[in-house]
Amino acid sequence: MPGPEVDLTLLVDAAREAGKIALSYWKNDPKSWEKADDAGPVTEADLAVNDALQGMLRGVRPDYGWLSEESEADPSRLDARHCFIIDPIDGTRAFIAGQEGFSHSLAVARGDRIVAAVVHLPVRNVTYTAFEDGPALRNGEPIRPSHASLPGATVLTYRAAAEPGFWRGHHVPDFKREFRPSLAWRLCLAAEGRFDAALSLRAAWEWDIAAGSLIAERAGAVVSDRRGERMKFNSPKAMVDGLIVAGSMLHGQLLDALEPEQPPN
Known part of the structure; x- marks a missing residue:
């Protein structure tokens, strides 16, 4: 069974490919529509990215479960030891508006914990990564939160x-x-x-x-x-x-x- 660091490499590669697909639609007037039950907008780019990610990730890890915003619910994921948790395009409204602040969010859960993670912003060429027991990085450089407090x-x-x-x-x-x-x-x-x-x-x-x-x-x-x-x-x-x-x-x-x-x- 591959470890979290190996899965992270897989996620990074997949996120970068997702970015290429998303950018081919971005600012090119992609078809969009509202989901049922006021669940927000979706575009043809969301679906194309989702399909590509599912092929790339489950093609290599077929025994991993799959949970994605743009896929039909699959209850078999609950029985899987590992599960991909994916948002093909997070910030779809920004994507539709031609703004830069959308991302691809890719994670692997083991049980109920996340053990590998990537957030990639293709327009900004920024990639955040982390894996269980490893550092959090932004474009390969370590990051830390602020020491701020209230007020201010x-x-x-x-x-x-x-x-x-x-x-x-x-x-x-x-x-x-x-x-x-x-x-x-x-x-x-x-x-x-x-x-x-x-x-x-x-x-x-x-x-x-x-x-x-x-x-x-x-x-x-x-x-x-x-x-x-x-x-x-x-x-x-x-x-x-x-x-x-x-x-x-x-x-x-x-x-x-x-x-x-x-x-x-």
Whole structure:
């Protein structure tokens, strides 16, 4: 059975090929449509990348399970020792708009833990990588999270997360809110300290955060769901209950400031 470092090499090669495919559609008016149940947009590029990745990855690891945003649910993944967790294009709205901030998010889970991960931004030519017990790298160079704390930290999150109802005593901590279209990229930006934290109080799909969670963890950030619990992957629902990713001090401050019983969002 190949180890995480070998799987990482496979993921990196696949992510770069995915980038080539995505760039052939980017700014070329790809066909797009809305998914059912208000699940967001999808394009012909998402599907082409998904098909290519499935062929590249499962062609080499046929015994690995497969969980992807753009594939039909396959319950057999739950019985697999290893599982690929893939978002072919994370940030599809940005991709449709011709913006640079979309990524490919590729991970391998062993049991309920991520052991190899890649987040690749093809337009920016930036690749984040990590594997179990190895370093987190950005284009081959080690990364570390910031040592920021409240007040004044810069947090990557969506607008609604700064509403008073999510915070103890309806007191929103003093942080500056920023946003980037790819959730996978947001985790990596927190991992490398360009921003101080990534926060989501909504349930997150595993394919959006699997790769970024390991990259942030191996960089030295504290990574948890919104309640401070360890994230678990390849679950039946394929969702994680929000996320807090930050250096240890800021992570603790954000967790302590959150209202334990969250309002609907």
